[in-house]
Each structure stands twice: as C-alpha cells, then as structure tokens.
Amino acid sequence: MKKNKANRIRRNLILTFLLVLLVPSFTIGFVTYRDAKGTIEDEILRSASLSVDTANEFINDTLQSKLYDLDYFSGKLKSVGIDTELAAQGTTTVQSLKEYLQLHPETVEVFVATEEGGFIKASEGKLAQGYDHKQSGWYQQAMNAAGKPIITAPYTSKAGSLIVITMAKMLPDGRGVVGVDLNLHSIRDLVQVKVGKEGYTFVLDQDGKYLFHPDYEAGADALAEGDWVSKLYEKPAGEISYQHDGMDKRLSYITNEQTGWVIAGTMLVKEVEDSVYGIRNTMILVLLVSLLAASVLITWNVRSIIKPIRQLREATEVISEGDLTYHLKDFKRDEVGELAGHFQQMVDSLREMVHGVKSMTENVSASSEQLSASALQNTSAVEHVTSSIQEVAAGSESQLLAAEEILKRIHQVSRHADDIAGVLVKVAGAMDQTEQLALNGNKTVITAAATMQDMDMAMNDLNGVIQQLSERTEEIGGIAAAITDIAKQTSLLSLNASIEAARAGEQGKGFAVVAAEIRKLAQRSETSAAYITGLITNVLDNVGQTIQVMESAKEKVSDGVDSADLTGRSFSRIMKAIHSVSGQVKTTSDQAKELAEGTTAARIAVEEIREISEQTSSQTQTISAASEEQLASMEEVTASAADLSQLAEELQEMVKRFKI
The missing domain is CATH 1.10.287.950 (Methyl-accepting chemotaxis protein)
Structure with a gap:
C-alpha cells in the first residue's frame, strides 16, 4: 500500500509535468495551424476576388469602348443620308463600317438600320430573304431606350461557333439604329484565369447560363447545378460556400452593372488544407522532439524528488515501531534535506517528551x-x-x-x-x-x-x-x-x-x-x-x-x-x-x-x-x-x-x- 502511494506521487508529478508541457504546446500548435489555414484561405479568396474584379473591369472597358464607338457612329450617321445612299447605291458608309470591322477583330459585325427599311452592314454576307430588322429584338430595344445604348443577352451566331452580344443605340433623329455585334470569345482568355492551383473564374449571364467556364459550353444552364447558383443573384457581390461534384468549394463573385452578368472566382477548400499540410507536419515534429526532451528532464526531476521521500518513509516506519533512537543522514542541502533535519528535531523532542x-x-x-x-x-x-x-x-x-x-x-x-x-x-x-x-x-x-x-x-x-x-x-x-x-x-x-x-x-x-x-x-x-x-x-x-x-x-x-x-x-x-x-x-x-x-x-x-x-x-x-x-x-x-x-x-x- 505504501509503495502504491509512493508510485502515486511519482505518477502525479509525471502527469503534471506532461500537462504543463503538452497543453501549451498543443494549444500554440492548434492556434498557429488555424491562423495559418485562415490566412491562406483569405489570401486565395483575396486572389479570387482580385481576379473577379480584374475580369469585371476588363468587361467594362471592352463594353465601354464599344459604347464610345456607338456614340461616334450615332453622331455621324443620319437615317436620311443612309436611305439616300442606299437609293443611290453609294458606298461611303459601307466603306467606313468595313474599315472599323478590320481595325477591331473582336467585332463580328457593325451595321446601321433605318425606319424606312434601309440596312447597311460591314460584312459581305447577304441577309436572309424576307429579313425585317424592325422585328429584331435589338432594334425594338434601342428604339424604346430613348437614345440610351442597349446590350442584348448573349446568343449564338448564325454560324453556330460564336457567342455574341449586340450593342445598339438609336440615331439622334430617332429614325434609325446603329449597332455592333461583339464576339465574347475574344475576351474569354482575358476573363478566365486560375485561382490558386486548381481554382478558376467563370461568367454567368443574366439568365443563369454559362458564358465562360472551363468545363461547360457557353449557353449551358447553370441553375441545374444546384441552389448555390441562385444565391449568386440575390446580392450584387459576396462570398459563399457550396459543394460541386462532391467537393467543398468557396467562391467570390460580383455582378456587372452594365450587363447583369455574374463574374465569379472559385477554389477548392482542400487546396487550403494541402497548403497548410507542411505547417501541420512541422508542428507535429516539433511537439514530438519537445516531448522526448521533456521526458528526460521529467524523469531526472521525479527521481530527485522521490528518492529522499523514500528515505523519509523508511525512517518513519522505524520510528512508528517505537524506536526513537533512529538518526536521519545522507540528505542533500535542498528543501527535502531541510524537511529531514526538522523531522530529526521532532524525533528528538518526542523522545524527551516521552521520557x-x-x-x-x-x-x-x-x-x-x-x-x-x-x-x-x-x-x-x-x-x-x-x-x-x-x-x-x-x-x-x-x-x-x-x-x-x-x-x-x-x-x-x-x-x-x-x-x-x-x-x-x-x-x-x-x-x-x-x-x-x-x-x-x-x-x-x-x-x-x-x-x-x-x-x-x-x-x-x-x-x-x-x-x-x-x-x-x-x-x-x-x-x-x-x-x-x-x-x-x-x-x-x-x-x-x-x-x-x-x-x-x-x-x-x-x-x-x-x-x-x-x-x-x-x-x-x-x-x-x-x-x-x-x-x-x-x-x-x-x-x-x-x-x-x-x-x-x-x-x-x-x-x-x-x-x-x-x-x-x-x-x-x-x-x-x-x-x-x-x-x-x-x-x-x-x-x-x-x-x-x-x-x-x-x-x-x-x-x-x-x-x-x-x-x-x-x-x-x-x-x-x-x-x-x-x-x-x-x-x-x-x-x-x-x-x-x-x-x-x-x-x-x-x-x-x-x-x-
């Protein structure tokens, strides 16, 4: 029983030293790991947000340049002159439009249409038989916009290989429309960038369809992917967490004010964990080395405390049998040694008291x-x-x-x-x-x-x-x-x-x-x-x-x-x-x-x-x-x-x- 009590003291000392060492170490390691993970995640999200902002600015710049061109053409062209030129089979306006088309390869078509039925375009292709531009959506939207430029929803070109949008504006006399067809593939490479190692950016139009995505064709329905897509249209900007193909992801998005398109940058949550994997391993290695060194120090300290305590225990056993002539010796000059000296004084006093x-x-x-x-x-x-x-x-x-x-x-x-x-x-x-x-x-x-x-x-x-x-x-x-x-x-x-x-x-x-x-x-x-x-x-x-x-x-x-x-x-x-x-x-x-x-x-x-x-x-x-x-x-x-x-x-x- 006495041996068990001595072992209990040694066990308590060992547990105390281990707790004093391990609890702060694990706490510091956990906090460091959590902060590092949060920092890396914030950096990747900041990178995604920066990529999204850059793509949004590029889209705005591209669209704004075309709006400037529309302002130029709408100020230069008159519906009466267009109709007169068509009647005289003139080529002045056509030549200007062709020159513009050659200088701007991202432009698919540039055209002008009048209320009298006149239509001039830069490309050589012929219009379909019975084509009436006044029945087109871009024409009606421009005429109803009261002089403000309009941007149509993206659509597939007649050739079926291009995704284009039409930007149009009513002529100053209100009797015609000038417009430009913009090829969105020309800005795809500039908008789509990588986020982190495996993340990417993508663009959705105002109807919830993909415009640019590394894994989906343009025009694919994004709303079918899950409820997380509809959340992108609830606020003009923000961050959300979602699952896609069984993987946890985070994305940052912004809504383009001119077009209503959603530009988003997404990343894998696993990528953050992989980034902090090295930090976690280093922390575990440091903890193991610290634990090994601490074990050696703990063993030495416990032995220096337990040994004199055992000597005192043996002395108390002898004195408890009634032998008050026993003398303690061979103790170091430390706290336990002082305790042994006072114990000897107590035994001497007890011997005199018994007498x-x-x-x-x-x-x-x-x-x-x-x-x-x-x-x-x-x-x-x-x-x-x-x-x-x-x-x-x-x-x-x-x-x-x-x-x-x-x-x-x-x-x-x-x-x-x-x-x-x-x-x-x-x-x-x-x-x-x-x-x-x-x-x-x-x-x-x-x-x-x-x-x-x-x-x-x-x-x-x-x-x-x-x-x-x-x-x-x-x-x-x-x-x-x-x-x-x-x-x-x-x-x-x-x-x-x-x-x-x-x-x-x-x-x-x-x-x-x-x-x-x-x-x-x-x-x-x-x-x-x-x-x-x-x-x-x-x-x-x-x-x-x-x-x-x-x-x-x-x-x-x-x-x-x-x-x-x-x-x-x-x-x-x-x-x-x-x-x-x-x-x-x-x-x-x-x-x-x-x-x-x-x-x-x-x-x-x-x-x-x-x-x-x-x-x-x-x-x-x-x-x-x-x-x-x-x-x-x-x-x-x-x-x-x-x-x-x-x-x-x-x-x-x-x-x-x-x-x-």
Whole structure:
C-alpha cells in the first residue's frame, strides 16, 4: 500500500509535468495551424476576388469602348443620308463600317438600320430573304431606350461557333439604329484565369447560363447545378460556400452593372488544407522532439524528488515501531534535506517528551488514588445535606399550597363583599327615591282629597240649581197650558165672528177676513203651545234623570273623599316605614364596605405570605438542585479519579513501548 502511494506521487508529478508541457504546446500548435489555414484561405479568396474584379473591369472597358464607338457612329450617321445612299447605291458608309470591322477583330459585325427599311452592314454576307430588322429584338430595344445604348443577352451566331452580344443605340433623329455585334470569345482568355492551383473564374449571364467556364459550353444552364447558383443573384457581390461534384468549394463573385452578368472566382477548400499540410507536419515534429526532451528532464526531476521521500518513509516506519533512537543522514542541502533535519528535531523532542510523560504518569497514578478517596467522603456528606434540603422544600411547597388556597377563599369573600356593598348602595338609592315618591304621593292625595271636597260642595250647589230649574220648567208648562186654552178660545171666537160675518152679508165680508186671520193665528198659537209643552215635558224628564245622576255622583264623590283621606293616612305610614328601612340599609352598606376593606387587607397579607413561601420554596429548590449537582459532580469526580488512575496505568504501558 505504501509503495502504491509512493508510485502515486511519482505518477502525479509525471502527469503534471506532461500537462504543463503538452497543453501549451498543443494549444500554440492548434492556434498557429488555424491562423495559418485562415490566412491562406483569405489570401486565395483575396486572389479570387482580385481576379473577379480584374475580369469585371476588363468587361467594362471592352463594353465601354464599344459604347464610345456607338456614340461616334450615332453622331455621324443620319437615317436620311443612309436611305439616300442606299437609293443611290453609294458606298461611303459601307466603306467606313468595313474599315472599323478590320481595325477591331473582336467585332463580328457593325451595321446601321433605318425606319424606312434601309440596312447597311460591314460584312459581305447577304441577309436572309424576307429579313425585317424592325422585328429584331435589338432594334425594338434601342428604339424604346430613348437614345440610351442597349446590350442584348448573349446568343449564338448564325454560324453556330460564336457567342455574341449586340450593342445598339438609336440615331439622334430617332429614325434609325446603329449597332455592333461583339464576339465574347475574344475576351474569354482575358476573363478566365486560375485561382490558386486548381481554382478558376467563370461568367454567368443574366439568365443563369454559362458564358465562360472551363468545363461547360457557353449557353449551358447553370441553375441545374444546384441552389448555390441562385444565391449568386440575390446580392450584387459576396462570398459563399457550396459543394460541386462532391467537393467543398468557396467562391467570390460580383455582378456587372452594365450587363447583369455574374463574374465569379472559385477554389477548392482542400487546396487550403494541402497548403497548410507542411505547417501541420512541422508542428507535429516539433511537439514530438519537445516531448522526448521533456521526458528526460521529467524523469531526472521525479527521481530527485522521490528518492529522499523514500528515505523519509523508511525512517518513519522505524520510528512508528517505537524506536526513537533512529538518526536521519545522507540528505542533500535542498528543501527535502531541510524537511529531514526538522523531522530529526521532532524525533528528538518526542523522545524527551516521552521520557517526561513516563515520570508524570507515575505521579498522576498516586494522585488519582488520593482524589478518589476524598471524593467518596465528600459524596457521603453531600447526600446527607441533599436529603435535609429536600424535606425543607417539601414543607415549603405544602405551605405555599395552603397560602394559595386561603388567598382563593379571601378573593371570593372580597368579591362577595364588594357585590353586597354595591347592591346595598343601589338599594339605598332606590329607598331614597321611594321615600321621595311616597312624599310626592302623599301631597297628591291631600290635593285630591281637597279637590273631592270641593266637588262635593259643587255637586250640592248644582243639585239646588237643578231643582230650581225643574220648578221653573213646571211653571213654564203651566204658562204653555194657559196659552193653549187662550188659543182654543180665540179660535172659537173667530169661528163665531165668521158666522156673524156670514150673516151680515156684504157688510160683514171684511170682518170675515179678519176673523179668518184671527182663527189662523189662534191655530198657530195652539200649535206652538203644544210644541212648547212637548219640549217642557222632555226637559222635565232630562232634569229628573240629571237629578238621579247627581245623587249617584254625590254619593261617589263622598266615597272618594273618604278613600282619599284613607290613602293619605296610608302614605304617611309608608313614609315612616321607608325612612326607617333607608337608615338600616345605609348602616348595612357602611358595614359591607368595612368588610370589603378588611378582606382586601387580609388578601394583601396572604399574598405577602404566599410570596414569602414561593421565595422559600424556590430557594430550597435551588439549594436542592445545587446539592444534587454537587452530588453528581462528586460522583463524576470519583468516576474521573478512577478513570484517571486507569488511564495513568495505560499510559505507563504505552510509554514502555518506546525505546529512549
């Protein structure tokens, strides 16, 4: 196991040195390889971009020179002159066009066409029968361009061997077009260049067809190669990565502004990897040489560290067996040597300490035996004190319980005394109110008795008045009877007068009228007298009833006077009784208050007794607990003394193991 630990240290050191060496080396190599690869890739792409820009500039220069030529011809030629020359079969314009064609071999044809149907070209070939230049695309585009030059899409010549474009411009008078057919093969060698070792440039027209490509014919459909072709038309310039024929490629492209052609330079990604192949191999070789040299240095360093550690391990094995007489030697003057020196000092100090411990254990053993005997004596005394204190604590608790019970009873008596005092105060107040009410009632009864006497006197007076009224009514009845008799006699006299008037004839008619009126008056008097007689009869009946009621009321008023007198005497007796009870209630209330005050004082005294009992009980409990703790401590001291004695013996046995 120890050998495995030593080997583990050596293995850790070797791994540490290797990591310190290899990680930076591999990191530097990887970063260098990556940067070199990126630099070479950027250089090749920059070369491709430069080739693309050069090709684009050459195409622009070629097209621009032809546009200058078109400007020259459009300014020189007139449609009227062309038509006139054709009619006269002149050759001036044809000769100029032929001279231009001879001076510019990249030009396939130069021509001029008019609105009247005239057409002049530089070449000798004849036009197809029925050819109408006005139906041609280049003519219509030029006429619709309002004086600006146009460039047609590339197309195959009639001979089928050339790819050409037509550049045309409307004449200033707007009645004709001048044009040039440009052979694109003339600029192919200048546009197609190599990019890197295996890369190349190629050109696509605005319809996605190849114009120049080392592997495809002009006019071949490039869009069928994959989606990467359509990406070239999404932006005017840029870089993309794609796969072609199973190989990874990168390309840089630009779009020609005048024609809409895409000019691209492509390269193989593998070409970049091949370029950095030498750098990678050199880096691997350097790492292998560095690893070999480092292995030698690591082995030497590990051996210089492990050897003294093994010597220290052997020394610790000997000392661990108890031999403190061992001495370390043959160590170098380095950090491990200093460690060995300090280790030897530690062994020497340990030897001296063991010698001192051996002497001390003998003294500790003797002292522990004496301590054990003293602890036993103290334990017995503490047990006796603890028993006495527990008895005192039990008595204090009984006294405390009795004081609490007395305090509860006094609390109850105090509450009842307070309740009685409160009730008596309320009763005294009620008795005072009752006494006042009785006094008021007595006064009311006296007033009522006086009133009843006044009513009795008034009833007597009223009875006399009613008697007089009855007498006067009877007298009126007699008068009414007399009036009735008078009316009857008057009626009889008027009847006699009427008879006498009838006897008198004409002289008695006036007297007859008077007699008739007297008879009517007598009848009315008799009727009124009868009515008065009826009224007097009713009045006499009512007066009789009134006299009866007055007699009954007089008797009741007399009874009321007697009752009021009796009630007054009763109220006087009630007032005396209430006054006596009120005095007794006040006396009882004062006594109840004194009882409540006495119970309060008793409660305070009992509470003081309870507090003293609680303090006594608490103190006795504290003393009891302290005694128990003291007893437990003495028992622990006894046990500790026994343990100390045993430990001293064991320590003596352990010290005997060391060789000093």
